[in-house]
Amino acid sequence: MALSASSRKERLYKLVAVSVGLLCILQAAANIGLRLSLYGCTANGKPDLEEIIKNLTEKEEDLKDHYLKRGWVYFNQSFYSISSSQMSWQDSRDDCLQNGSDLIIITSKEEQDFARQFKKRTWIGLTDRETEGTWKWVDGTKLKESYWRTGEPNSYLGSNEDCGEMWPHEEQHWNDLECSYKNFWICEKALAQ
Template identity: 40%
Template structure:
């Protein structure tokens, strides 16, 4: 009887030992997989951090190059405009540029004013904000700066536009697609952007460069 009990206990012990080893191996494999995943996660975090730093450096370099490009473009545009040959029978005043028998004053680079302030500056120069009547004149004006005020603003009626000389806008003008849209109900003055070469209504309190004409 005793021998039978011992054999049973021995069998139970072997079974437990077998399961202990099995679970121990399983725990080992799970722990190993966890450690490997943890290591891989840490490596990915480090890679992501390094990539973010590289992107910040590249963005900074891009911003610097873009700013330099814009500055050079404005300087080049101004130099090209200054190459315009003055007519001997109608010379423009010093600091003004002649184009198609008209004289234009271009505000200094990076100088900006509201629409009213821009017009006042022109009037103090015995002139007024530019009135654009041809595509050629539009192309000339839009080269002066990134965004430029012109002498067109909303009249008393919603769809009425008047030039600074009091005349109404004739025809369809040179509006950008979808403009004028009077976004927010406060866009009563008109500017020209270099990259669109078209008119856009904007809040009169915005500050842009400007072009005077006489």
């Protein structure tokens, strides 16, 4: 007994509808399974905060191991690396960016003191290239707390000193310098990034 064309169409539509329904059910089950395995849930189906914290702590430890094995130094929720060569400010920043970090952003006296321990003149992530006299960090935030040497920044003798460097041998030791100057640099990778 041959089916009519309309009967075949009807069967095809039913088959497609059932298939799509099954796919939706499978997708929902997969999503629930992934959430449970990723976050862990309590018996009532809500996320288990202890399990989430444990997972995040494990990921944080893995990240710490990764950077420490590469010779980075850990301090106050960030990793730091000082270069072994000298480059311009932009080339230094590009090097940091290629490593998933950026030039150091100094946000506290403690971080300033920590960075001084590297004992080299280094580029920091500070520039006024966008607007002369308006110093900003590489993340776009304006400079609030600063550690300029006396008389700095000064664009010495009218030169185009638009990039910030650190001098390790003085308490107040930032200096503005031409960005093309070759310097060591410090990369920073914040743990929360």
